[in-house]
Amino acid sequence: MPTDSGVDRARLASLAARERATYTERHPRSAAAYGRADHLFGRVPMTWMNKNAAGFPVYVDRARGARLTDIDGHEYIDFCLGDTGAMAGHSPAPVVEAVTRRLGTLGGATTMLPTEDAAIVGAELAGRFGLPYWSFALTATDANRWAIRLLRAVSGRPKILVNSYCYHGSVDESLIVVGPDGHGVSREGNVGAPTDVTGTSRVAEFNDLAGLERELAHGDVAAVLMEPALTNIGIVLPEPGYLTGVRELTRRYGTYLINDETHTFSAGPGGATAAWGLEPDVLTIGKAIAGGIPIGAYGLSAALADALTGRADLDLVDMGGVGGTLAGNPVSMAAARATLEQVLTPAAFEGMLATATAFADGVQKLIDGYALPWSVAQLGARVEYRFASPAPRNGTESAASADAELEDFLHVYLANRGILLTPFHNMALMSPETTLADVHRHHEIFGAALAELHA
Template identity: 85%
Template structure:
C-alpha cells in the first residue's frame, strides 16, 4: 500500500537499491578518487559534499554552460548549478575573459587596493536592488555576519530574529528553530555553538506575522534577517501581504530588516526585492553574482550608511570586526562586473524565468497525471517539486514534509540518466545556457522514474 508521499515503501527500497548498484557500476573513477582522498576531512574538500545519494560524490572533470562531465566521462544536464553559485552557467565566456585579463595581463590577484571594477559593480547592484551603498565580502555568510555586527552597533540591541529552518550560511545566530512548545531552540546538528543560540537570537515561523510581532515586542531585536522566500528547506513562498507585514512590524518596533537574496536572486535581475517591491535596510547576496568566483556583498540604505559613518566610536577601518583581507579583491570584482553586466542581464533573466515556467508546468502535469499528492513551487528561475500538496507555508512544516529515501531515489535515478539536481532538495535552477530541450530531457527521465515507482 502507498504510504507517506504516496509511494509504496517496499517498491521504493527495491528500486533505490537497483539505482545504487547502477551508480557504483557507472562511476568507478569517482569511487576510486573518493577512496584515495584519505587526507581530506570526510574524504571531501567540504563535508557537505558527502550529501550524495550514491554513497560517494561524483568527481567533476569539466563543466561548461549547463553541462557537467564527470571523471568517468558521463555528461549531465546540470540543474544544480553549484547550488546557485553557477546560476550564470559554468565558466561563461565574459567571466573567463575578465578573470584571465585580470590575472594574465593586468596581474594583482590580491593587492588590498581598490579597482574601478568595484565601483561599477556597486552602481549596478544599486540599480538592481535599490540600496545605494555597497561593500564586499567573499561569501554571503560573511556579508550576513558583518551586516549583523553593524546593525547591533547602530541599534544598541543584542538579538537577531530569523525564520525557523532558514538558511544564512554558517551564521551562528541563524541556527535556531521553533520548538514543539512554540519557543526557540537550537537547531538539531548545530556544531560547536559558541553559546546557547536563544541568548543571541529570536525566531518566528515564516508567514506568521502574529509570531513575529510577539517576538519583536520584547524590544531587544536589532534586526530581522530573512530570505524573502525560504529556499534551503524547500521553496516556501510568502503568503499575500506577508512581506509587507514584516516591513510594517519591523518599523513599528524599531528593528532593521535584512533581505538575504543569495538564493532568491533567482526571482529576477533585482531578486525578490525588486520583483516584489520590498524595502529592506540591508541586502546581502553572494554566490551567483560572481559567475562562479567567490564573492559576497551587502548593500545599505542611505540613512543607515550615514548613521554608521557618523559614529566615531566604531572602528570601520582596522580591527572593528568588519573586514577581510581578500574581500573586494581585483579578481572577484572583475568576475562580478562581467557577470552582472554581460551574463545575468535583464534579458537573460527573462529567458531563464520562461524556461523555469516550462519546467514547472511539465513537472506539475507529470505529478498530476500520476495522481501523486505532491506540488511544484517556482521562484523565478528556480523550481522545486515537493512531497506535499498543498505546498508547505512555513519552515517547520516544510522540514516535516521531507522524504529522504524518496528524494535519494529520484536523485540517483536522474543522475544515472544524465540529470543533476541540487543534492539537498528536488530543486532545479535555470541558467542562461539552459534550454527547453534540457527541460524536456528532465521531464522524460522524471516521468520514467514516476512510472517505475508506481508500476
C-alpha cells in the same frame, strides 16, 4: 519515519537499491578517487559534499554552460549549478575573459587596493536592488555576519530574529528553530555553537506575522534577517501581504530588516526585492553575482550608512570586526562586473524565467497524472517539487514534509541518466544556457521514474 508521499515503500526500497548499484558500476573512477582521499576530512574538500544519494560524490572533470562531465566520462544536464553559485552557467565566456585579463594581462589577484571595477559593480547592484551603498565579502555568510555586527552596533540591541529553518550559511545566530512548545530552540545538529542560540537570537515561523510581532515586542531585536522566500529547506513562498507586514512590523518596533537574496536572486535581475517591491535596510547576496568566483556583498540604505559613518566610536577601518584581506579583491570585482553587465542581464532573466515556467508546468502535469500528493513551487528561475500538497507554508511544515528515501531515489535515478539536481533538495535552477530541450529531457526521465514507482 518518512512522510506519506503516496508511494509503495517496499517498491521504493527495491528500486533505490538497484539505482545505487548502477551508480557504483557507472562511476568506478569517482569511487576510486573518493577512496584515495585519505587526507581530506570526510574524504571531500568540504564535509557537505558528502550529501549525496549513492555513497560517494561524482568527481568533476569539466563544466561549461549548463553541462558538466565527470571523470568517468559521463555528461550531465546540470540543474544544480553549484546550488546557485553557477546560476550564470559554468565558466561564462565574459567572466572567463575578465578573470583571465585580470590575472594574466593586468596581474594582481590580491592587492588590498580598490579597482575601478568595484565602483562599477556597486553602482550596478544599487541600480538593481535599490540600496545605494555597497561593501564586499568573499561569501554571503560573511556578508550576513558583517551586516549583523553593524546593526547590533547602530541599534544597541543584542538579538537577531530569523525564520525557523531559514538558510543564511553558517551564521551562528541563524541556527534556531521553533520548538514543539512554540519557543526557540537550537536547530538539531548544530556544530560547536559558541553559546546557547536562544541568548543571541529569536525565531518566528515564515508567514506568521503574529509570531513575528510577539518576538519583536520584547524590544531587543537589532535586525530581522530573512530570505524573502525560504529556499534551502525547500521553497516556501510568501503569502499575500506577509512581506509588507514584516516591513511594517520591523519599522513599528525599531528593528532593521536584512533581505538575504543569495538564493532568491533567482526571482529576477534585482532579486525578490525588485520583483516584489521590497524595502530592506540591508541586502546581502553572494554566489551567483560573480559567475562562480567567490564573492559576497551587502548593500546599505542611505539612512543606515549615515548612522554608521556618524559613529566615531565604531572602528570601520582597522580592527572593528568588519572586513577581510581578500574581500573586494580585483579578481572577484572583475568577475562580478562581467557577470552583471554581460551574463545575468534582464534579457537573460526573461529567458531563464520562461524556461523555469516550462519546467514547473511539465513537472506539475506529471505529478497530476499519477495523482500524487506532491506540489511544485517556482521562484523565478528556480523550481522545486515537494512531497506535500498543499505546499508547506513555513519552515517547520517544510522540514516535516521531507522524504529522504524518496528524494535519494529520484536523485540517483536522474544522475544515472544524465541529470543533476541540487543534492540538498529537489531544486532545479535555470541558467542562461539551459534550454527547453534540457527541460524536456528531465521530464522524460522524471516521468520514467514515476512510472517505475507506480508499475
